[in-house]
Amino acid sequence: MVVSSIPIEISLDAVIVAVTDDAPRLLTIDGPAGMPALPSGPFQSRDRTLEMALRRWVLDQTGLDVGYVEQLYTFGDRERGPGSLGSADGVGSDDEVRQLSIAYLALVREGSPSAGASWRDVYDFFPWEDHRDGRPAMIDEVILPALQRFVDAGGDESRFRAERVRMAFGGPRLPFDGVRALERYELLYEVGLLFESAETRWRPDGGEAPGVASRPMYLDHRRIAATALGRLRGKLTYRPVVFELLPARFTLLQLQQVVEALAGIRLHKGNFRRLVEGAGLVEGTGELARTGGRPAELFRFRREVLGERPRPGVGTPWVRA
Amino acid sequence: MVVSSIPIEISLDAVIVAVTDDAPRLLTIDGPAGMPALPSGPFQSRDRTLEMALRRWVLDQTGLDVGYVEQLYTFGDRERGPGSLGSADGVGSDDEVRQLSIAYLALVREGSPSAGASWRDVYDFFPWEDHRDGRPAMIDEVILPALQRFVDAGGDESRFRAERVRMAFGGPRLPFDGVRALERYELLYEVGLLFESAETRWRPDGGEAPGVASRPMYLDHRRIAATALGRLRGKLTYRPVVFELLPARFTLLQLQQVVEALAGIRLHKGNFRRLVEGAGLVEGTGELARTGGRPAELFRFRREVLGERPRPGVGTPWVRA
DNA sequence: ACAAAAGTGTTTCGACTACACCCATGG
DNA sequence: CCATGGGTGTAGTCGAAACACTTTTGT
Numbered sequence: 001m002v003v004s005s006i007p008i009e010i011s012l013d014a015v016i017v018a019v020t021d022d023a024p025r026l027l028t029i030d031g032p033a034g035m036p037a038l039p040s041g042p043f044q045s046r047d048r049t050l051e052m053a054l055r056r057w058v059l060d061q062t063g064l065d066v067g068y069v070e071q072l073y074t075f076g077d078r079e080r081g082p083g084s085l086g087s088a089d090g091v092g093s094d095d096e097v098r099q100l101s102i103a104y105l106a107l108v109r110e111g112s113p114s115a116g117a118s119w120r121d122v123y124d125f126f127p128w129e130d131h132r133d134g135r136p137a138m139i140d141e142v143i144l145p146a147l148q149r150f151v152d153a154g155g156d157e158s159r160f161r162a163e164r165v166r167m168a169f170g171g172p173r174l175p176f177d178g179v180r181a182l183e184r185y186e187l188l189y190e191v192g193l194l195f196e197s198a199e200t201r202w203r204p205d206g207g208e209a210p211g212v213a214s215r216p217m218y219l220d221h222r223r224i225a226a227t228a229l230g231r232l233r234g235k236l237t238y239r240p241v242v243f244e245l246l247p248a249r250f251t252l253l254q255l256q257q258v259v260e261a262l263a264g265i266r267l268h269k270g271n272f273r274r275l276v277e278g279a280g281l282v283e284g285t286g287e288l289a290r291t292g293g294r295p296a297e298l299f300r301f302r303r304e305v306l307g308e309r310p311r312p313g314v315g316t317p318w319v320r321a
Numbered sequence: 322m323v324v325s326s327i328p329i330e331i332s333l334d335a336v337i338v339a340v341t342d343d344a345p346r347l348l349t350i351d352g353p354a355g356m357p358a359l360p361s362g363p364f365q366s367r368d369r370t371l372e373m374a375l376r377r378w379v380l381d382q383t384g385l386d387v388g389y390v391e392q393l394y395t396f397g398d399r400e401r402g403p404g405s406l407g408s409a410d411g412v413g414s415d416d417e418v419r420q421l422s423i424a425y426l427a428l429v430r431e432g433s434p435s436a437g438a439s440w441r442d443v444y445d446f447f448p449w450e451d452h453r454d455g456r457p458a459m460i461d462e463v464i465l466p467a468l469q470r471f472v473d474a475g476g477d478e479s480r481f482r483a484e485r486v487r488m489a490f491g492g493p494r495l496p497f498d499g500v501r502a503l504e505r506y507e508l509l510y511e512v513g514l515l516f517e518s519a520e521t522r523w524r525p526d527g528g529e530a531p532g533v534a535s536r537p538m539y540l541d542h543r544r545i546a547a548t549a550l551g552r553l554r555g556k557l558t559y560r561p562v563v564f565e566l567l568p569a570r571f572t573l574l575q576l577q578q579v580v581e582a583l584a585g586i587r588l589h590k591g592n593f594r595r596l597v598e599g600a601g602l603v604e605g606t607g608e609l610a611r612t613g614g615r616p617a618e619l620f621r622f623r624r625e626v627l628g629e630r631p632r633p634g635v636g637t638p639w640v641r642a
Numbered sequence: 643a644c645a646a647a648a649g650t651g652t653t654t655c656g657a658c659t660a661c662a663c664c665c666a667t668g669g
Numbered sequence: 670c671c672a673t674g675g676g677t678g679t680a681g682t683c684g685a686a687a688c689a690c691t692t693t694t695g696t
Contacts, residue, residue: 008329008331043329043397043421047399048398048399049397049398049399050395050397050398071394073392074392074395074423076364076370076371076423077369077370077371078368078369078370100331100364102395102397163628166628167627167628171628173629174628174630174631175631177631251674251675252675252676253674253675268659268661269674269675269676270660270661270662270676270677270678271658271659271660273675273676274658274677275658278657290667291667291673291674291675292667292672292674293666293667293668293672293674294665294667294668294673294674294675294676295666295667295674295675296674296675296676297675297676306484307484307487307488307495308494308495309495310495310496310498572648573648574647574648589686589687589688590647590648590649591650591651591687591688591689592686592687594648594649594650595650595685596685599684611694611695612646612647612648612694613645613646613647613694613695614645614646614647614648614693614694614695615646615647615648615649615692615693615694615695616648616693616694617647617648617649618648618649636684636685
């Protein structure tokens with residue numbers, strides 16, 4: 001209940017996700033220095049709730065009427081570089097303006113946004129997250145070697161660092177876990193493999209880290225997007241959010257492909273179908289859709305499942321690509 | 322990136338939880354009108370991160386050095402009555418001060434807070450959440466009848482309301498789910514069974530709703546606490562947070578009782594022990610503890626489990642009381 | 643002795659996995 | 670006739686649920 005007297009800027013930032021043609025996509029605007037940025041709106045008092053404010057300015061700015069919306073996280077670190085973990089650790093000057101960002105995750109079925117906003121592939125920002133065509137080579141060729149140097153240079157912290165790396169990227173007896181997208185992002189940033197900001201790069205040998213080929217975003221927006229990706233992947237498994245990204249009627253393959261796009265892995269077709277039907281998540285309409293091969297039945301989401309199962313969602317029994 | 326020009330108060334509110342003698346407890350301060358309130362601190366720019374700011378003022382105010390901290394949610398509804406769902410739906414006056422609360426969940430092992438703060442039993446605020454001695458009678462005697470009236474008076478919305486009630490409190494083929502504490506709280510508030518604020522009470526017959534015997538909190542703080550309870554219950558199952566509430570060495574019964582206290586249900590002893598040991602969550606020290614009966618071995622948390630299992634936590638195989 | 647708590651074994655059950663195979667259509 | 674995608678059967682595995690039972694201490 002204390003009135004804050006320092007200068008503060010508050011924004012509502014939105015990670016707006018859609019899936020088009022097997023590709024998970026992110027709505028971005030052109031930020032300073034030509035960098036992609038998340039759509040961002042003002043915190044205004046005329047809306048009753050934060051979520052309503054968000055919906056309204058997204059509609060105003062992009063013409064998108066977002067469906068599912070959930071609050072992600074509130075970011076308020078002083079250095080709004082994406083990591084806020086690695087670098088400056090002292091108590092800095094008090095005169096700067098403090099940025100507070102209340103970030104939301106929104107899902108839309110598709111979209112034709114108005115000028116100024118464009119859809120970009122999520123995995124352009126996080127190429128190490130897409131395992132649908134096998135484990136990306138960059139992980140073993142670039143990322144893990146760099147992280148190993150980071151571990152080795154850790155001194156007392158070595159063991160702790162090794163544990164972090166293992167938790168983030170998996171290892172023997174511990175599979176890669178899609179949900180830990182944020183941990184991976186923060187690790188890569190901290191180690192200097194990403195180029196949002198050059199200052200915090202970690203150079204074990206004094207040289208330049210080679211870096212990971214990926215698209216940066218304005219300020220810490222990529223960090224926010226990583227938060228969203230991890231959250232969404234987790235939510236998939238216990239809440240029927242996929243259907244927010246699909247048309248009202250869809251084939252099971254479409255459904256599977258959207259899940260695969262978000263989870264970043266391939267699923268086993270036969271099992272997927274049975275699980276999803278067996279869980280009562282979908283029901284067949286009689287209709288058929290013409291596809292490449294044999295026509296497929298169109299299914300629809302069964303809302304009733306919400307009152308039947310405690311945690312209705314699509315698990316991830318996966319398969320090597 | 323838009324500068325907000327309306328008057329805003331930002332606070333960092335903390336839901337600080339401990340478990341003492343089988344009772345989950347909440348640290349509260351004396352709020353206006355003698356109501357319990359959550360400890361609340363200023364948003365200050367001199368701390369580098371929000372979490373650090375929180376830790377610092379909690380230490381200053383209460384003397385508590387909190388261990389585990391996680392951001393819960395940011396509350397910014399215009400009416401910071403706890404529900405913000407039921408009542409006023411128009412666009413109100415712009416001249417009021419907007420309250421923004423960034424809420425955190427913190428876990429401590431025990432505590433001797435300084436003057437002004439006191440520990441209260443969590444279930445004093447949420448008596449319908451404690452099922453350790455069987456399903457609380459108030460659910461069937463007071464709550465469900467009132468909710469049924471709410472459903473019946475719903476008109477077009479009846480079906481939707483019935484679904485909400487069923488999801489919140491369970492029903493045939495759908496067990497009561499401890500994690501949905503927030504949904505239950507919001508439902509009860511909306512229906513007028515709680516007395517934070519008299520205005521938003523729903524009276525199907527124009528009379529007074531009987532209400533549920535429970536302790537209110539200042540403003541929407543009980544809503545924030547309900548958010549914390551649900552989140553904590555969920556987290557228990559996939560992250561080893563329980564150990565933040567226990568001493569370094571503990572018996573398996575102690576561990577079980579802390580889990581039971583938070584989950585609000587009784588667990589099956591034999592299975593609990595095997596699950597928790599089988600999952601590699603704990604390891605025995607040789608030492609024994611004198612207890613009421615046969616001495617029990619003291620166990621410790623196995624940190625290594627973090628790098629071994631994807632989602633280390635204590636499931637909730639429960640048992641009737 | 644008996645209450646109180648610690649601790650173990652065994653069986654059943656169901657969910658998910660892996661693998662293998664058949665079906666229908668369009669080019 | 671074969672590529673593409675749709676769709677089914679079945680056996681094995683693993684974790685958890687249910688239930689029953691033995692052991693060791695304090696009073």
